[in-house]
Amino acid sequence: MKARKIITFLLAHLGMLLATLLVLLPILYALLISTQSPSEYYAFPPKLRFGSDWLENYSIAWQQAKLGRLLLNSSFVAIAVALGKIVLSILAAFAFIYFDFRFKVLFFVLILITHMLPLPVRIVPTFELIDQFRWVNSFNALTIPFFASATGVLLFHQLFRTIPRDLADAAVIDGASPLQFLWSILIPLSFTNMAALFLIEFIYMWNQYLWPLIVANFERTRQIQIGLKLLIATDATIDWHIVMAGVMVALLPPLLLLIALQAQFIRGVAMQQEK
Amino acid sequence: MQFKNKWLPYILLSPSLIIILIFLIYPSIDTFRLAFYRVAPFGDRRIFIGFQNYLRLLQDPDYLNAIVISIAFTAFVVIVGLTLSLAIAVLANQRLPGFAIYRTFFIWPYALSPAIAGIVWAFFFDPNVGPIPRLLANQFGTSLNWRADATLAFFLIATAATWKQLGYNIVFFLASLQSIPKELLEAAAIDGAGPPVRFRRIVFPLISPMTFFLVITNTLFAFFETFGLLHVTTQGGPGRATELLIYKLYRDGFESLRSGYASAQSIMLFILVALITILQFRYAQRRVFYQ
Numbered sequence: 067m068k069a070r071k072i073i074t075f076l077l078a079h080l081g082m083l084l085a086t087l088l089v090l091l092p093i094l095y096a097l098l099i100s101t102q103s104p105s106e107y108y109a110f111p112p113k114l115r116f117g118s119d120w121l122e123n124y125s126i127a128w129q130q131a132k133l134g135r136l137l138l139n140s141s142f143v144a145i146a147v148a149l150g151k152i153v154l155s156i157l158a159a160f161a162f163i164y165f166d167f168r169f170k171v172l173f174f175v176l177i178l179i180t181h182m183l184p185l186p187v188r189i190v191p192t193f194e195l196i197d198q199f200r201w202v203n204s205f206n207a208l209t210i211p212f213f214a215s216a217t218g219v220l221l222f223h224q225l226f227r228t229i230p231r232d233l234a235d236a237a238v239i240d241g242a243s244p245l246q247f248l249w250s251i252l253i254p255l256s257f258t259n260m261a262a263l264f265l266i267e268f269i270y271m272w273n274q275y276l277w278p279l280i281v282a283n284f285e286r287t288r289q290i291q292i293g294l295k296l297l298i299a300t301d302a303t304i305d306w307h308i309v310m311a312g313v314m315v316a317l318l319p320p321l322l323l324l325i326a327l328q329a330q331f332i333r334g335v336a337m338q339q340e341k
Numbered sequence: 342m343q344f345k346n347k348w349l350p351y352i353l354l355s356p357s358l359i360i361i362l363i364f365l366i367y368p369s370i371d372t373f374r375l376a377f378y379r380v381a382p383f384g385d386r387r388i389f390i391g392f393q394n395y396l397r398l399l400q401d402p403d404y405l406n407a408i409v410i411s412i413a414f415t416a417f418v419v420i421v422g423l424t425l426s427l428a429i430a431v432l433a434n435q436r437l438p439g440f441a442i443y444r445t446f447f448i449w450p451y452a453l454s455p456a457i458a459g460i461v462w463a464f465f466f467d468p469n470v471g472p473i474p475r476l477l478a479n480q481f482g483t484s485l486n487w488r489a490d491a492t493l494a495f496f497l498i499a500t501a502a503t504w505k506q507l508g509y510n511i512v513f514f515l516a517s518l519q520s521i522p523k524e525l526l527e528a529a530a531i532d533g534a535g536p537p538v539r540f541r542r543i544v545f546p547l548i549s550p551m552t553f554f555l556v557i558t559n560t561l562f563a564f565f566e567t568f569g570l571l572h573v574t575t576q577g578g579p580g581r582a583t584e585l586l587i588y589k590l591y592r593d594g595f596e597s598l599r600s601g602y603a604s605a606q607s608i609m610l611f612i613l614v615a616l617i618t619i620l621q622f623r624y625a626q627r628r629v630f631y632q
Contacts, residue, residue: 273454275569
């Protein structure tokens with residue numbers, strides 16, 4: 067009986083290891099290739115170990131795609147939009163929960179409706195608008211249109227609803243202004259949600275492709291996902307070791323952020339589920 | 342108790358509302374308008390042509406092709422992706438020592454971009470050095486080249502997209518599985534229900550709201566977030582074998598500069614989003630079993 071238990075236990079772990087490999091193997095293999103020389107990864111069956119050329123591969127990728135500049139551009143856009151969305155959604159959710167005013171429902175619907183308007187359903191006029199603003203090849207085009215967030219408003223709306231009303235009553239009796247209440251009570255209670263929203267929006271912006279391709283395919287503003295394409299020559303054979311080095315560099319910032327904010331993200335997921 | 346202030350709520354809302362009106366509502370309305378025009382040859386002039394863009398769309402074999410491919414692609418991503426994710430999530434949900442570690446790894450692919458997923462799988466399918474064609478060449482002596490083979494190119498983009506979504510799907514399925522009360526399963530076990538019966542009669546109905554949610558998010562992903570994946574790999578080819586609707590929209594709107602024709606395609610996509618939203622509102626809570 068005991069032996070059977072141990073075998074089931076080992077089988078379960080074996081199954082899990084296989085599942086984890088299935089999910090992670092492609093990216094782990096890409097990591098290995100980014101360190102190998104062509105002759106190492108041309109070999110068949112594949113050599114599943116780190117190669118000798120990692121320094122060379124990464125420096126070639128870095129120079130060829132100007133990865134430094136791309137990282138800077140993408141970081142600026144992702145951080146600016148994530149922060150912008152946090153600020154704007156907190157202000158909006160605060161207005162919805164703690165004030166009575168005309169057109170409240172209309173405004174709320176207007177914000178929710180943006181869920182039905184992903185970029186592809188309005189892409190031509192949005193581009194023409196950006197063109198009229200002379201914003202093509204500018205960071206304005208990559209950031210400002212994304213500052214409003216239905217997801218963010220809903221997230222903070224949900225959170226503020228669960229905060230006891232007595233807190234606001236006490237604040238009013240003590241003579242605190244609404245903004246003081248927001249700043250010293252609500253904001254400190256919102257840090258977990260802010261972290262979750264920051265993570266989601268950072269990754270979303272970092273990984274965007276279509277919009278940056280259309281409005282910012284220039285050296286000054288190019289985003290890292292578009293830059294990776296430059297490493298893939300379409301006519302000649304592809305230098306996969308260089309490409310994978312670029313891929314690893316492009317993947318690292320969102321991955322590190324995800325690992326750092328994993329706990330908050332899971333709690334954010336749990337909240338979304340209760341919606 | 343509410344705060345009393347006449348202007349403050351409007352001031353608080355104005356940044357969000359201004360951006361939504363300028364960059365979301367106005368362009369959306371303008372898309373409807375543009376879809377009634379075509380650009381005159383040689384010039385910036387726009388000519389009103391009524392519903393012709395829509396009529397032409399429905400007769401355009403390339404557009405019908407893009408619809409068929411998008412549906413097949415979405416079905417693959419949803420069916421293969423969710424089946425695989427659920428199987429892994431059920432496995433990972435066992436309460437055994439050491440299993441918590443695996444669960445933390447599954448979330449990592451969430452950081453991946455569709456473009457990176459495309460690049461990684463383009464390598465795996467690479468005709469010269471890719472492990473998959475080489476394995477098959479060694480075993481069966483066949484040579485595979487997705488740049489020439491339409492079916493293979495389709496499998497390349499479908500596999501890449503499915504894999505990119507795996508982590509996300511597993512994490513959400515796991516969250517749902519972990520919320521099932523243990524007593525329920527224990528009671529069923531005492532009554533003599535084996536694992537397959539428990540899964541079919543208890544687990545599956547209880548996670549159906551999550552399954553529904555994931556069907557929706559994966560469908561939206563397959564239609565709207567896969568442009569980068571295509572652009573770095575097949576670019577819709579060979580021929581138009583992997584041209585999804587989003588890619589055709591880009592080609593017509595930004596390569597051929599047929600803004601009216603592209604706008605009509607945008608409206609078709611909007612109808613799709615609207616239908617999905619209605620579906621979500623109608624069935625999210627009611628039809629699917631909810632505790």
